[in-house]
Each structure stands twice: as C-alpha cells, then as structure tokens.
Amino acid sequence: MPITQILALLFLTFSLQSCLEAGSDEASAFQIREPVQINPTEPVTFAMLQSAIFDNQCMACHAWSVNEAAVRTRIVPGQPESSRVYLRVEDGSMPMGGPELTLEQLDLLRRYIMELE
Numbered sequence: 001m002p003i004t005q006i007l008a009l010l011f012l013t014f015s016l017q018s019c020l021e022a023g024s025d026e027a028s029a030f031q032i033r034e035p036v037q038i039n040p041t042e043p044v045t046f047a048m049l050q051s052a053i054f055d056n057q058c059m060a061c062h063a064w065s066v067n068e069a070a071v072r073t074r075i076v077p078g079q080p081e082s083s084r085v086y087l088r089v090e091d092g093s094m095p096m097g098g099p100e101l102t103l104e105q106l107d108l109l110r111r112y113i114m115e116l117e
C-alpha cells in the first residue's frame, strides 16, 4: 500500500474517533435527571427554608421572611394550596422580578407546610 493511502487511512481513523467522543459528550449534557428532593427523609425545618429560599430570594423585600411566626401567618398548616406563601411562588408571581423557584425549592416549601399542624 502506498504511504499516502496509509496516511489517509490513519487520518480517517482519528477523525472518526474524535467524532464519536464528541457525540458521547453531547449525549451526557442532555441526560435527563431525576427530580432531586433536598433531604428527602428529614423533616423540613424553618432554617432549611431560610437557607434554601427566603434568605436569597425573599428577604430583600420581605422582612417577615426571617421570622418563622410571621411566615406562619401566611400559611394554613397542612394546606399548601391555601397558603399565600406557597401560592405566590407556585404561580411564579414571587419572587417579584426574579427567577421562579425550582421544583426542588417548591417541594421543600410544600413539605414544610404539610408537616405543620
């Protein structure tokens, strides 16, 4: 086999290989992930809500969000769908002007309300 053909073959092999590798990177970037629950087995505490939601996304406008008793006045225990705090983030109207809460954050807030009596 003439040397030019061997070189051409080698070149083809290498370029095919890098195509395959690029392909697999792309696949992993679009991998579908299971929804994650934050600490799924632990009861949800107010401190968890503060660090996951209130401190970063609510406190700047709502001083009440640092105070559990004040937050509780906006909650009907056991009923997220009747709780202003939950309804306003679920419908995306809060945080005002900011990105909507993630499903994990919504889940955490919902579980906090469900666990209240």
Ligand code: HEC
Pocket (backbone or CB within 6 Å): 053, 054, 057, 058, 059, 060, 061, 062, 074, 084, 085, 086, 088, 089, 094, 095, 096, 097, 098
């Ligand atoms: C940029 C300012 C801003 C941010 C950030 C913000 N809010 Fe509000 N929020 C407002 C304003 C202004 C109102 C009153 C107008 C209205 O009801 O739409 C309001 C009203 C509310 C109400 C109804 C009134 C009440 O006190 O019960 C709730 C509940 C609420 N916000 C929850 C939240 C939560 C939870 C977050 C964080 C995830 C948040 N907000 C982030 C500005 C903000």
